[in-house]
Amino acid sequence: MAIDRSSFDGLLAALDPDRTAAGERYERLRRRLLMFFAARRVPMGEVCADETLDRAARRLAEGVAVEPTVESYVLGIARNVAREEWKKPRAAEVDWNRVPAVDRAADERGDCLERCLAELAPQARGWIGRFYEGRGADRIRRRQGLAEELGIDTNALRVRMHRIRAKLEECLRGCLGNESGRGGIS
Amino acid sequence: MNRGGEAYLNVTDDLRIRAYLLGQLGEAERDSLEAHLLGDVAFGELAEAVEAELMDSYVAGELRGFEKVQWESYMAAHPAARSRLALARGLDRRFGGGRRRSWWWMGGLAAAAVVMVCFWVMQRPERGPVVVPEPAVMAVVLTPGGVRGEAGPQMVRIGPYVEAVRFTWKGVAGAATVSIRNVDSGAVVWTGEASAPVLSVRLNTGDHVATVRDRAGVEIADFVFMVSNP
Numbered sequence: 417m418a419i420d421r422s423s424f425d426g427l428l429a430a431l432d433p434d435r436t437a438a439g440e441r442y443e444r445l446r447r448r449l450l451m452f453f454a455a456r457r458v459p460m461g462e463v464c465a466d467e468t469l470d471r472a473a474r475r476l477a478e479g480v481a482v483e484p485t486v487e488s489y490v491l492g493i494a495r496n497v498a499r500e501e502w503k504k505p506r507a508a509e510v511d512w513n514r515v516p517a518v519d520r521a522a523d524e525r526g527d528c529l530e531r532c533l534a535e536l537a538p539q540a541r542g543w544i545g546r547f548y549e550g551r552g553a554d555r556i557r558r559r560q561g562l563a564e565e566l567g568i569d570t571n572a573l574r575v576r577m578h579r580i581r582a583k584l585e586e587c588l589r590g591c592l593g594n595e596s597g598r599g600g601i602s
Numbered sequence: 603m604n605r606g607g608e609a610y611l612n613v614t615d616d617l618r619i620r621a622y623l624l625g626q627l628g629e630a631e632r633d634s635l636e637a638h639l640l641g642d643v644a645f646g647e648l649a650e651a652v653e654a655e656l657m658d659s660y661v662a663g664e665l666r667g668f669e670k671v672q673w674e675s676y677m678a679a680h681p682a683a684r685s686r687l688a689l690a691r692g693l694d695r696r697f698g699g700g701r702r703r704s705w706w707w708m709g710g711l712a713a714a715a716v717v718m719v720c721f722w723v724m725q726r727p728e729r730g731p732v733v734v735p736e737p738a739v740m741a742v743v744l745t746p747g748g749v750r751g752e753a754g755p756q757m758v759r760i761g762p763y764v765e766a767v768r769f770t771w772k773g774v775a776g777a778a779t780v781s782i783r784n785v786d787s788g789a790v791v792w793t794g795e796a797s798a799p800v801l802s803v804r805l806n807t808g809d810h811v812a813t814v815r816d817r818a819g820v821e822i823a824d825f826v827f828m829v830s831n832p
Contacts, residue, residue: 448640449640450682451639452639454676454683455623455632457625457675485641488640488641490640491641502779544693545697547697548694571648578647581689585685585686588688
């Protein structure tokens with residue numbers, strides 16, 4: 417059951433009084449829920465994440481006290497949704513060994529990746545290139561060198577590179593979707 | 603956990619997240635990690651970085667056996683897996699050592715390998731059976747019951763290289779989940795989908811009872827078995 421606008425606004429307001437910050441926190445919470453459902457091997461993770469957030473919004477609209485934090489309250493709902501999902505017949509039909517199909521034509525042409533790399537700031541593009549250069553011990557050495565150059569430790573470097581990678585992923589998703597939509601990809 | 607906007611990460615967190623994503627944490631550990639995952643921004647960001655690195659490892663062929671199976675089941679359940687897999691492959695090809703393969707020389711290599719194997723088979727002296735390494739995931743068929751009696755318990759011999767055991771619950775229909783209890787300690791050592799492989803490190807030597815349930819959570823059958831090392 418979908419929620420109305422005021423319930424959604426109520427959830428955003430509970431996350432943060434500033435609407436932009438609330439939006440970011442909402443998106444972050446949704447990403448973590450996708451990870452939560454995948455880690456529990458619950459099928460239809462996207463539907464479950466949205467259902468979880470919708471229920472939280474409805475409870476808030478009903479005046480339920482969300483304590484101690486919105487995130488911990490949402491986690492409780494997510495666990496219930498996961499339990500309910502497991503009782504549904506389709507859970508048994510999932511092929512857990514299925515690797516997602518990748519659009520190999522687009523993937524191998526690399527057009528989308530090149531386009532998305534070009535959209536990054538030059539500095540970020542340089543960093544991500546150096547982060548993924550080489551293999552094995554050579555790659556580790558290169559990463560240590562990059563971290564020293566940036567004046568951060570390698571773990572902080574991993575997180576910083578992940579942020580750049582997340583931007584690339586978003587761009588790539590849009591690009592692959594458009595390519596498929598044009599019908600040029602088999 | 604947060605230092606100047608950059609997450610302060612430690613090795614333990616790293617390994618716990620990795621185990622979580624690969625379905626290797628016990629229930630209590632998993633619940634505790636999930637509270638951090640949703641409630642701690644830096645921890646969540648680290649989890650995303652670890653997730654991305656697991657994808658890189660998968661693409662580079664570094665995940666094997668049970669880890670590979672578990673990662674594939676994670677990807678099957680994650681809606682963004684397709685784009686992430688494409689990105690990991692693209693980055694590997696663009697910057698790493700992963701290059702498009704040239705098939706003509708691979709064909710040549712394969713032909714040379716076939717010739718060498720044939721030559722070896724013809725030339726090798728008779729030295730008895732060739733020892734084949736155990737598979738990383740071992741298949742075991744169990745029948746319901748199996749209480750100690752004349753025939754003894756059903757034995758599951760887990761070799762040192764077996765990473766996981768995939769059980770077939772014979773004679774029951776509609777098996778959805780399974781929980782495995784160690785009879786000696788009384789502890790539930792595994793809970794999961796009935797068709798998923800069970801991590802071998804969870805199965806210590808001794809008697810175990812596996813309770814299989816249907817989708818509604820109703821118990822269908824118990825399977826008693828004894829774990830031993832060969």
